[in-house]
Amino acid sequence: MVAESAWFTALNKLITGSHVATAHDLVDLLDEAGVVLGMRARIYLADLPQRALRPVPPGSAEPLGVDGTVAGRSFRLTALMPSQDEGSGRPALWLPLLDGTERVGVLHLVLPEGADPADGAVRERCWALAGLVGHLVVAKYPYSDLFHTVRRTEDMTVASELLWQLLPPSTFAGPNVVVSAIMEPFARVGGDGFDYAVDRDRAYLAVFDSTGHDLRAGLTTSMVLAATRNARRAGADLAGIAAAADDVLDAAHVPGRHATAVLVDLDLHTGVLSYVLAGHPPPVVLRRSRMVKTLAGKPRPPLGLRHLIGDRPVQVHSEALEPGDRLLLHTDGVTEARNPEGVPFGLDRLVDLTERHEAADLPAPETLRRVVHAVLEHQNGQLQDDATLMLVEWSTTAHGTLLPTT
Known part of the structure; x- marks a missing residue:
């Protein structure tokens, strides 16, 4: 299990760095927080018609359907969904990204080797991280075009x-x-x-x-x-x-x-x-x-x-x-x-x-x-x-x- 001090350091890094961050910088800050936690994280935002979950930054992964995927189920039902990372075989979690209760997208977290995605303490901490990321994504909306363009499927x-x-x-x-x-x-x-x-x-x-x-x-x-x-x-x-x-x-x-x-x-x-x-x-x-x-x-x-x-x-x-x-x-x-x-x-x-x-x-x-x-x-x-x-x-x-x- 990741030490509590590491979680504090990671969340503090995100919060402190976000004050002077662009939307693009937010992705880098999340990567840095992931290194502290021994995790990999990727943001997916729901497109405006709510049919697909699109990766941030664009092209970093394939879009995923809102219907018919584990990631989509996490979005649809606002649920934490355990999975396995295809590349590393490590345990993973899909978590909804919310601003308050508005669905923004999902966060994919690849957990450290041996971590249990069903463990209550792991889920609570990962959900706290996802909650922070959801708020930060929306906070950066007015200052950048990145998240706007990711969510659009047509002009x-x-x-x-x-x-x-x-x-x-x-x-x-x-x-x-x-x-x-x-x-x-x-x-x-x-x-x-x-x-x-x-x-x-x-x-x-x-x-x-x-x-x-x-x-x-x-x-x-x-x-x-x-x-x-x-x-x-x-x-x-x-x-x-x-x-x-x-x-x-x-x-x-x-x-x-x-x-x-x-x-x-x-x-x-x-x-x-x-x-x-x-x-x-x-x-x-x-x-x-x-x-x-x-x-x-x-x-x-x-x-x-x-x-x-x-x-x-x-x-x-x-x-x-x-x-x-x-x-x-x-x-x-x-x-x-x-x-x-x-x-x-x-x-x-x-x-x-x-x-x-x-x-x-x-x-x-x-x-x-x-x-x-x-x-x-x-x-x-x-x-x-x-x-x-x-x-x-x-x-x-x-x-x-x-x-x-x-």
Whole structure:
């Protein structure tokens, strides 16, 4: 077993060196820490469509599939997976790389000869190392292009480049809520967007869908995201948040540009949620692996079309969740995706797939990954509209599925 002093030295080397390191330097620092521990380490990052795990630096190893590999299983289930290094025959571990609970990729650690990857102490220390590496990878994102280019499988449009910089992390987990979201087509998304903020007592959730599929649609969504965040952080309620988006779109004087939206405020103590529908498909409530209702309620017009309602107050609806309930938000690009025969994907199919994955105890981000891939396959891999999903779990236990057990 590696001595505790060696672990301290290795982690200290990583942390201290990372303060003035580029993304490329982080790989070298990890190599140096590995020498101290008698291990070899390699970072693999998940590509944006979450189909492959790509090595850092590029070309240092072959990409690995998210489906059908031990490394992919570690990523999919956020689990520590023992294996054997093909080159040396030494024991090895695949560990998920997480930023908080957002899946970033996996770390491959080749252990010292004779080490036992099933030993609890070994697993705990390796998981601590993987946790640090996950945070450092994300910390270096804004300062370098390396990790961005590793994760891309095709060139992104300018609209996509803009939107991805504005979105929050795709997954968050707290003691009583899990939020996860996904968007496709990742490289050409134009008008869709999502947002959330989780504080001690409340969670704010939103999904947007702007008209069009071009740069102007991306600009519309960007303005709506900024306006709603600004209003929320100034203490506005849901009606005030919607009004702020109306104001910024009105001020832009762009005819025909508006955005559908669903805005939600969830009380994390009581499970009571308030919501505003702005011309958007209503969210779905799932309970014990089945749909119990859609959040029907009189919608207001899409954001940017407030003149259609004049001075009438915006109607804010409410619903009470039960512990363990899931809330599924989506854009119409999911349900209206059509196969070559013209058959839409539909709400029933969306709910059925989500329910089946929930029944299999899959974590929320893995459920969404599988569902959105099913939507893509339904349309032969070429979506005609943006498709966005958000899954919210009001639960005191759901966060446990997002972290590995050692």
